[in-house]
Amino acid sequence: MTGRWRLAADVWRAGRADPRALAERRRVRLDALVAHARRHSRFYAERYASLGPGPVPLERLPVVTKAELMARFDDWVTDPEVTRRGVAEFAADPEHVGREYLGRYLVLTTSGTTGIPALFLQDRPALDVLEALTLVRVAPGMLAPRTVVAVLRGGGRAAAVWATGRPYGGASLLRRQIHRRPSRAKRLRLFSALDPVEELVAGLTAFRPAMLSGYATVLAVLAREQREGRLDIHPALVNNGGETLTPDTRRLIESAFGARVSDGYGASEMIMIAYDCGHGSKHVHADWAILEPVDADLRPVAPGERSTTVLLTVLANRVQPVIRYDLGDAVVLRPDPCPCGSRLPAIDVVGRTNDVLHFAAPDGRDVAMAPLPLVTLVEAVPGVRSVQLVQTTPTAVEVRLDTLPGHDRTQVGDDASARLHAHLTRHGLAAVEVTPAEGHPERDPRSGKLRQVLVGHR
Numbered sequence: 001m002t003g004r005w006r007l008a009a010d011v012w013r014a015g016r017a018d019p020r021a022l023a024e025r026r027r028v029r030l031d032a033l034v035a036h037a038r039r040h041s042r043f044y045a046e047r048y049a050s051l052g053p054g055p056v057p058l059e060r061l062p063v064v065t066k067a068e069l070m071a072r073f074d075d076w077v078t079d080p081e082v083t084r085r086g087v088a089e090f091a092a093d094p095e096h097v098g099r100e101y102l103g104r105y106l107v108l109t110t111s112g113t114t115g116i117p118a119l120f121l122q123d124r125p126a127l128d129v130l131e132a133l134t135l136v137r138v139a140p141g142m143l144a145p146r147t148v149v150a151v152l153r154g155g156g157r158a159a160a161v162w163a164t165g166r167p168y169g170g171a172s173l174l175r176r177q178i179h180r181r182p183s184r185a186k187r188l189r190l191f192s193a194l195d196p197v198e199e200l201v202a203g204l205t206a207f208r209p210a211m212l213s214g215y216a217t218v219l220a221v222l223a224r225e226q227r228e229g230r231l232d233i234h235p236a237l238v239n240n241g242g243e244t245l246t247p248d249t250r251r252l253i254e255s256a257f258g259a260r261v262s263d264g265y266g267a268s269e270m271i272m273i274a275y276d277c278g279h280g281s282k283h284v285h286a287d288w289a290i291l292e293p294v295d296a297d298l299r300p301v302a303p304g305e306r307s308t309t310v311l312l313t314v315l316a317n318r319v320q321p322v323i324r325y326d327l328g329d330a331v332v333l334r335p336d337p338c339p340c341g342s343r344l345p346a347i348d349v350v351g352r353t354n355d356v357l358h359f360a361a362p363d364g365r366d367v368a369m370a371p372l373p374l375v376t377l378v379e380a381v382p383g384v385r386s387v388q389l390v391q392t393t394p395t396a397v398e399v400r401l402d403t404l405p406g407h408d409r410t411q412v413g414d415d416a417s418a419r420l421h422a423h424l425t426r427h428g429l430a431a432v433e434v435t436p437a438e439g440h441p442e443r444d445p446r447s448g449k450l451r452q453v454l455v456g457h458r
């Protein structure tokens with residue numbers, strides 16, 4: 001049996017294992033990860049120095065944050081050839097999306113809600129685990145026999161609408177699949193979430209996808225196009241990623257396309273943390289991830305209660321150990337067994353929602369735009385550290401920015417506004433006024449999170 005099949009068989013068994021057998025897998029993998037981190041990561045060696053030698057129970061390990069890991073990137077990584085500067089340079093070239101840094105690491109960047117730009121590496125073992133989880137757990141959950149038949153009848157064509165130009169998760173994974181087997185390019189098509197809706201509609205209509213993936217808000221915009229008759233495609237399966245899918249949006253997509261809707265939960269830190277079983281729950285891949293729902297004081301939260309954040313431990317990735325990492329999402333752990341029969345813990349994710357923006361076109365039309373692509377567009381402007389877009393009227397947007405050291409704030413603000421305005425112009429919204437704001441991005445006073453898009457006039 002090859003390593004790949006052994007891994008798939010283990011994922012299959014773990015999904016049916018009793019909680020004790022599952023916990024044992026986690027413990028063995030955690031001990032190995034912690035030992036590796038102590039030996040090869042200067043950051044963790046320091047943080048864990050006072051813990052004494054030998055295995056340490058999870059709850060005694062200190063919590064880490066994105067800000068401190070990114071600040072000490074070169075001390076954090078376990079491969080001495082990897083540097084923050086090297087990764088950043090690699091990631092800046094759009095040709096590198098889906099290619100491997102140093103020939104062995106997939107690079108992902110985040111459009112994060114924490115306001116800290118981040119670079120993440122997935123090593124080969126982590127990508128092998130991702131593949132096994134997809135094959136054994138995610139695909140069978142998504143693909144009921146009827147759906148499989150419909151997908152095959154549609155030529156197996158899969159369209160994905162993601163932010164492009166930088167290595168965001170969705171685009172990177174799709175590009176990687178095509179790089180690995182170029183013949184797939186006929187069946188897999190990446191569309192830019194930055195393209196005007198009319199172009200997306202035309203492209204998707206011509207491609208006739210049997211599967212469609214994208215951010216919840218992009219899918220919502222496309223569902224309206226379909227409902228109003230401008231888009232006419234018939235995907236059997238629609239996948240959400242990157243944003244929280246609200247029940248309303250799910251219903252809108254289901255009814256517009258008559259499709260099965262599947263909702264994943266992942267992050268650049270771990271591409272698939274939980275999967276949609278089709279019975280209303282997302283099950284954590286608890287053999288390869290440890291997810292701890294906690295309150296504001298980092299104390300465990302009981303099942304059924306909403307957490308303030310979650311601590312993530314990724315058991316597969318060695319190059320950037322993610323151990324008790326404050327991910328920032330609020331979740332609710334399902335207290336009762338899921339009707340699908342899976343014994344993997346089930347969660348509801350309650351964070352990560354953005355509003356669809358509605359602009360008034362000169363002819364009185366309402367133009368709906370998904371928020372995340374606009375954010376990625378501004379984030380890609382040199383000098384931008386974090387961004388918050390505030391729609392103040394149906395024809396005005398303010399751009400709040402934090403800039404990186406060594407960049408002129410006024411210049412960066414002008415560049416960002418000009419880029420956003422050019423983009424709106426492509427959508428027939430040249431009359432929308434885009435202005436750089438004096439103020440900086442403001443965090444939600446309750447959650448401390450940065451909502452990247454705010455609609456201030458409703």
Ligand SMILES: [Zn+2]
Nearest residue numbers: 277281338340
């Ligand atoms: Zn379930």
